[in-house]
Amino acid sequence: MDEYKIKKKLSDNYGRLVLLVEDKDKKSFICKILTNDKNSKKELKNLIRFSQEKYSHLNIIKYRKHFMVDQKDIDLLINNSNIDNGNNSNCNKSINSNNSTNSNNNDGSNIDTINDSNKRICIVTDYYNYNDLSKVYFNDTYRNNCLSTRDFLPIFLRVLIVLAEFEKLDCFHRDIKPENIFIQKVYIDGDKKNIKENNVYYDFFIGDFGAFKEISTVCSYTNAIGTNSFIAPVIKLF
Incomplete structure (x- = not known):
């Protein structure tokens, strides 16, 4: 223990x-x-x-x-x-x-x-050491720690790949949003001293599985669940 x-x-x-x-x-x-x-x-x-x-x-x-x-x-x-x-x-x-x-x-x-x-x-x-995506990309309070477009785009593309993998497993996360994507700052040479831009990259990890469902347990594809601002538009129509 x-x-x-x-x-x-x-x-x-x-x-x-x-x-x-x-x-x-x-x-x-x-x-x-x-x-x-x-x-x-x-x-x-x-x-x-x-x-x-x-x-x-x-x-x-x-x-x-x-x-x-x-x-x-x-x-x-x-x-x-x-x-x-x-x-x-x-x-x-x-x-x-x-x-x-x-x-x-x-x-x-x-x-x-x-x-x-x-x-x-x-x-x-x-614990992931660089906060969640909403704070390091969108929030002005964390402007000094903001990710550059160069850092953000690979994360965005890889999140889409993960969602595609979920679909292959017949699963839906149903609450993907910046607050549920956690960023890890990785030092390539393991040394935080004299850090150069090329010695750092950013990894991501998806959290909050409270709304996660498998297709076999979903009664309707249009269930209004998740965070309102991030629900897919096609669901909002129903």
Whole structure:
């Protein structure tokens, strides 16, 4: 079991608390804390499914582990103001899977047996060091970190390739948007000092599988689901 020290709260929307955490080796991860419901369990199972080596070419965020925690413990975390400012010297809170209900089997199948509404699902995934695409390409606040067109176009084309691969698997992500595409800045020579433009490239990873569906489970191709601003126009017509 692992203990993850909380470094910062990244978001807290729609019952989904997202934390930046680090393990005992000071390696950073993302810990997403979800309500214990059907959609959250589906998201977990999809992350576990696509963590298999045969899907590594699909650039999906890397699942590491999951476990259950009590709602009361999460409430204490949310009410800790030091989490918001990411002040490590003051924030001594942590998430310890030693004190949780361990659900970390290979396929996540036993998660369906835990129906306690007082439990929350914690999913630990890799942390990608260059924020999401909305912040590094569209948001003026991050203008100094913005991707150039040269960097962005290969990412855009590869996202289309991944979506085509999903279609071959008879699957739909249904919520592709800049906020769900996470960017990793990669140093080719492994050295961050004296970085030159040609020594850096950007990789991407797709996240948020809460709306992900297989064709066999989709009742209608025109279900209005996803983020309103990014729903395909053909669906908006219905």
